[in-house]
Amino acid sequence: MDALIVCLWICAGTCAATWIASLISNEHSWVDRIWSIVPVAYVAVFAAAADFGDTRLNVLVGLVLLWGARLTFNFARRGGYAPGGEDYRWAILRERLAPWQFQVFNLGFITVYQNIILLLITLPAYTALTHPRAFGVLDVVLAVVFLGLLAGETVADQQQWDFHRRKHTALAEGREPESRFLRTGLFRYSRHPNYFFEQAQWWVVFAFGAVAAGSLLQWTVLGAFLLTLLFIGSTVFTESITRSRYPEYANYQANTSSIIPRIRRRGQLAVEPPR
Secondary structure (H helix, E strand, O other): OOOHHHHHHHHHHHHHHHHOOOOOOOOOOOOHHHOOHHHHHHHHHHHHOOOOOEEEEEEHHHHHHHHHHHHHHHHHHOOOOOOOOOOOHHHHHHHHHHHHHHHHHHHHHHHHHHHHHHHHHOOHHHHOOOOOOOOOOHHHHHHHHHHHHHHHHHHHHHHHHHHHHHHHHHHHHOOOOOOOOOOOHHHHOOOHHHHHHHHHHHHHHHHHHHHHHHHOOOHHEEEEEEHHHHHHHHHHEEEHHHHHHHHOHHHHHOOOOOOOOOOOOOOOOOOOOOO
């Protein structure tokens, strides 16, 4: 069976499984729970179709596996796999929609659309499979860039993890936390540096496919493009919630880039007003 057909069947199966799981459990973060897993499976299917004899595909498997392992670890330590680990935003959205509207959203967007994106972002590996070309210098450069972006996302997530641990400890002890949201480290240059690194890694995966095909004009750019749109929409929604909780967040927004890191000019540091 063609590797793409195999992946389409996997995608259909994960759509059905995550949708049914959401109905049974009344939790709607099942796609989040497989987010770091199924892309690894898709890329592995394409590499297996070449009998693991294509260096570019083998490198892609290794890189995506590292991406998946890191993301799985970070998601797990935040309690994402535990019962009740639903994304807090879905509860807020349920309050704003009629029950039938949320179920349409659950099936159409949370389940089907996001699962399709998870397949699309890996399709540059299919381009590499169907356009075998010698592994070259550009591939090495892309691999190094991917690893650098992976390291950047690891640092950003660790800074966020450390901040929330300090914040929760302070609140538990009845103390005022140092800040109500993170704005130091990499978060000094971007409100969501982890989002930046995450998206950039999949643009690099697209570039691997483009190098294999010998052209940037590949329809598989759709995956990275739709992922970027998804993150933009997610950022707008998340920040609307944060701003409603912390009015001073508007000052942070005004002085700090949303996703793409940008060095602030002197005097642009956001100062949290007294509460």
